[in-house]
Amino acid sequence: MPPPLPPWDGFGSGKKTLKSKGASAPAASAIPASNEPRPARPGTARPGPQVPPNGLLQPGRPSLGGGGDFYDVAFKVMLVGDSGVGKTCLLVRFKDGAFLAGTFISTVGIDFRNKVLDVDGMKVKLQIWDTAGQERFRSVTHAYYRDAHALLLLYDVTNKASFDNIQAWLTEIQEYAQHDVVLMLLGNKVDSTQERVVKREDGEKLAKEYGLPFMETSAKTGLNVDLAFTAIAKELKQRSMKAPSEPRFQLHDYVKREGRVSSCCRP
Numbered sequence: 066m067p068p069p070l071p072p073w074d075g076f077g078s079g080k081k082t083l084k085s086k087g088a089s090a091p092a093a094s095a096i097p098a099s100n101e102p103r104p105a106r107p108g109t110a111r112p113g114p115q116v117p118p119n120g121l122l123q124p125g126r127p128s129l130g131g132g133g134d135f136y137d138v139a140f141k142v143m144l145v146g147d148s149g150v151g152k153t154c155l156l157v158r159f160k161d162g163a164f165l166a167g168t169f170i171s172t173v174g175i176d177f178r179n180k181v182l183d184v185d186g187m188k189v190k191l192q193i194w195d196t197a198g199q200e201r202f203r204s205v206t207h208a209y210y211r212d213a214h215a216l217l218l219l220y221d222v223t224n225k226a227s228f229d230n231i232q233a234w235l236t237e238i239q240e241y242a243q244h245d246v247v248l249m250l251l252g253n254k255v256d257s258t259q260e261r262v263v264k265r266e267d268g269e270k271l272a273k274e275y276g277l278p279f280m281e282t283s284a285k286t287g288l289n290v291d292l293a294f295t296a297i298a299k300e301l302k303q304r305s306m307k308a309p310s311e312p313r314f315q316l317h318d319y320v321k322r323e324g325r326v327s328s329c330c331r332p
């Protein structure tokens with residue numbers, strides 16, 4: 066068993082900071098609009114391009130990404146967690162509003178999808194990297210952590226092992242990601258009420274222990290899926306602004322206030 070990690074300090078909570086070994090540059094920054102990275106071939110690590118420290122791209126002049134979407138600022142978000150927890154399904158639900166039912170096709174290597182959100186009048190592009198949860202692809206994913214501005218760490222509420230592995234994932238994140246990466250814990254598949262083995266309170270407790278924002282989600286019904294990505298986009302946008310005119314965005318409070326509880330698990 067690895068030693069317990071100190072609470073996360075990615076949100077200026079004043080708690081003890083996790084220092085990353087391989088990372089020294091500030092995390093919140095933007096992807097150059099003209100330099101659209103391509104997904105890696107399976108088994109090939111292709112970290113995205115180096116990013117400038119300022120989150121705003123040509124303020125006042127929208128940028129056109131490779132996908133043809135106009136945006137003001139862009140960020141990289143990575144989905145991580147054990148194989149089968151629902152990372153790909155969560156991304157497909159967010160991007161296309163659909164659910165991938167049927168045969169489980171495990172992700173090979175890494176893939177990405179883009180989505181532009183309107184966040185308080187600003188076009189925020191999220192470039193979302195969907196990683197493979199299988200152990201054999203771990204070295205591929207390691208190469209991508211450094212450029213991620215935010216991480217969504219998933220477990221499956223119907224799979225206790227995926228919950229127990231969260232600490233190991235946090236150790237990995239501590240080692241490879243930027244120390245101030247935005248991090249959120251998600252307990253997925255809450256629609257599977259009969260199969261649930263991880264209680265909502267257990268997820269909340271773990272999240273509290275590490276100072277992480279937490280929500281339960283369902284890629285199947287869509288519960289809290291848009292909210293998770295919107296909350297991340299709001300936090301990243303706020304961080305990228307040198308002198309924000311609006312009051313500081315509070316990710317923890319926002320998620321607590323806006324998150325819906327699945328009807329199965331109301332206390």
Ligand SMILES: Nc1nc2c(ncn2[C@@H]2O[C@H](COP(=O)(O)OP(=O)(O)OP(=O)(O)O)[C@@H](O)[C@H]2O)c(=O)[nH]1
Nearest residue numbers: 148149150151152153154169171172198254284285
């Ligand atoms: N009931 C239910 N099933 C889900 C949900 N999300 C995903 N699944 C199912 O869980 C299985 C795995 O989903 P994926 O999204 O492929 O899992 P993954 O985390 O991407 O797995 P890897 O690519 O191997 O890392 C699939 O059979 C999905 O249909 C959910 O919210 N509810």
Ligand SMILES: [Mg+2]
Nearest residue numbers: 152153171172
């Ligand atoms: Mg997948």
